[in-house]
Each structure stands twice: as C-alpha cells, then as structure tokens.
Amino acid sequence: MSGRSLYKNRDALRSDYIPSKLPFREKQITSIGEALAPLLHGSKCSNLLIYGKTGTGKTAVTKYVLMRLEEKASKQGLKVKFAYSNTRIAGTEYRILSDVAQSLGLSIPFTGLAISEVFGRIKSTINSSELKIVLVMDEIDFLVRNYGDDLLYELTRANEQLPQGYLSIIGISNDLKFKEFLDPRVLSSLSEEEIVFPPYTAEELRAILYDRAKMAFFEDSITEASINLCAALAGSEHGDARRALDLLRVSGEVAEREGAAKVEEKHVRIAVQKIEQDRMVEALRSLPLHAKLLLWSIVSLGEANSTGEVYDRYSNICRKNGIELLTQRRVTMLLSELDLLGLIATNLISKGRYGRTKKISPSVQLQFVREVFKEDPVIGSII
C-alpha cells in the first residue's frame, strides 16, 4: 500500500482481455471476417473450424471479430448475435446449452430441464425473434471426446427447423485428432471452412509482451530485460501467449509487494516459482476427501508402492478414523486423476507370475502436503 502502483491498467494482462489490436493475426482476422461476412448481407454463412495450440489467440481473435460483427450488424439494423460457450468449462451438454440460452437472454435453471427442452426453447427464441446466431464452441474437442457428436449433429441441422432465424457454428479446438470421432455428415457440415492458428514465434511473443506491458505498466516501471525474460521463459516450448502474459502479471505483483520501483528480472524468476507453487496448493486444496486420503497414504508410504499396498494403507486410515472406504475400482479411478494432476507418478509394470501393478510414487513433498492438508477439517486431524 505504501509504494506507488506499478500498474496503469492491470486488466491488460489478463488472459481474457481483448486488446483493440491483435498483432500477427491479421490473416486469421480477415479469414474469419470473410467467412462471416454474408451475415451482414442477410444471407447464410459457413460453419467454421479453428485450430491452434493453447495461447495462440484463437479465442481472443474470434471474440474480437464477432464483437466487431455484432456492432456492424446492429448499425445496419440486422439482428446478429453471438453466443459463446467453453465446453470444457461448461462441462456438460446441458450447461453448454444453458450458456447459449444465456447469451440469448434466456434464463435457464442450472438443472432440472430435459436437454431437448432447453434446445427447444433456444430454437423457438431464435425463430420468434428472427435472430441470426453465431455459436462459438470453444475447446470443442472436449465435448466430442466426452459426449460424442450428438449435440453437434442436432446443432448443424437445426437450421432446417428455423425458417425465421439462422444458426451457424464456430468450433475452436487445440487438437486436430478430434475430427476422427465425428460422424462424416457432422464433419463436412462443421468444417466448411478451416482456419489454423500457428504458434507465435519467439520474436512475435516478445512484441506482444512489449505491447501489453506498455498498456499495463507505467513508463519505466518495468525493465526491457524482464519482458524479454518473460517471453523466453513462457515461450520456450511453443509460443503460448497466455502463459507469457500470466507470468508478466505475476511478476508485476511480486515487484509491487516488494515495494520495488520497477519490475526486474529477479521478480520474474520469483514469479515462475510462485505460479508453480500456487498451482500446486490449489490442486491439493480442492481435492475431494478420499483423494486427499489417498494422496496422504502415498506420500506417507514414500517411494514406489503398488496399488495393493496403497489401498491397504488407505483402508487402514479409513477404518481407524471411522470413515467409510471406497472400493478398489473407484480408487484406481482417483489414482489416475491424481496422476493427471501431476501429484503422483505412476508406472505400469509386470512382475510376471506375481501379477501386474502400478508402481506409485509421490511427486510432492510430504512437508508441503502436510502444510496444505492441515487446514482441511477432516483430514487435518488425522495427520
């Protein structure tokens, strides 16, 4: 509170911030614009598929173009609207549709209706108010992998039942393979046009960071070297702009808390560690009870134990503390979730005559886990 703030506009570093200029994406902007242009003449436009790795600007560019489109359309008195749903964050078909409904100004209870009922309401709204809808499905590969292509099929052929309105779809995915799961009819309808977002090069990433840093920080409250370092650290694998921006923002926060006059390289290095640690703490804290119990069993056992040994330890802990225990099937499920979170490392090995099992090792320090779990009301009293 004592020092002056280093930020002019902190929001400019948030990953969902959409700047007025998106450098190095002019080609993609025009492509999307051209694909959607027919809407401005009141005619149909193609469905669209957009690919690119995380942090390549897919979402930002799409939203940017659609906002412009909405503006233009409303100036011309056309009823064009866009609906957005991130299918991974929504999580279920129902919640995807309820996102869509909300974008149309329809309020839908978060549970209770049949999916077909929600879909029906959406269609009748589109129809009765003669809307042209562009539906953006972000991380569409999640939807397809977990629920198949039924919903997409319904959506692609919804137009037949919409004499007054029109619905077109933009799918965004960071994975090309998901097309294999699609019915050929859905695929051909969905991918009338495809646009690829290549990763940013190290140079481009640096330029983007400079731009944003200029918007976010006061003049001379950040050094050039620290911006370069952010770009280098975050972009080393594949030009992920989101990670680079996050890093820059956290570096600023670190510097501010220290009361430093400007953001320097040492702050960036601290920020890298801080991001990693925050991610861990959050992952640990939000674990459900039995996942915590399991992780505790694994951590306290130490190196490389088999599934059977871990399950024994886990059931002992449960019995001793009067907690009802889960079946082994469920436990394997939880174990693979812990694995996915990077909290444990598993290795499938075969001991021939003596069976096949997973060797399970913790990837987190016992002390660290203890610190976080101490605050849990149930497990805190056990450890």
Added chain:
DNA sequence: CCTCCACAGGAAGCGCAGGAGT
C-alpha cells in the same frame, strides 16, 4: 508354450440432489 497373478480399466446401473411441469 501355457498359466495365472494382481491388477487396469470398460460398461452398466444405482441412488441421490436439484429442478420442471402438471
């Protein structure tokens, strides 16, 4: 070459919560 251990992981379904319509 076959067997068989000690699990992995797929499929189905159950019970509950939370809600709508009637």
Added chain:
DNA sequence: ACTCCTGCGCTTCCTGTGGAGG
C-alpha cells in the same frame, strides 16, 4: 403430491493383459 429430467459419485460385474515360472 407426483412424475420426469440430468449430473454426479459410486459400486458391481466384467474382460483384458505382460511376463516369470511351470
């Protein structure tokens, strides 16, 4: 009050499998 809907966490039942020892 009753029926019907979905999501979620979980169980039950099941089939699949790499390789040491027979």
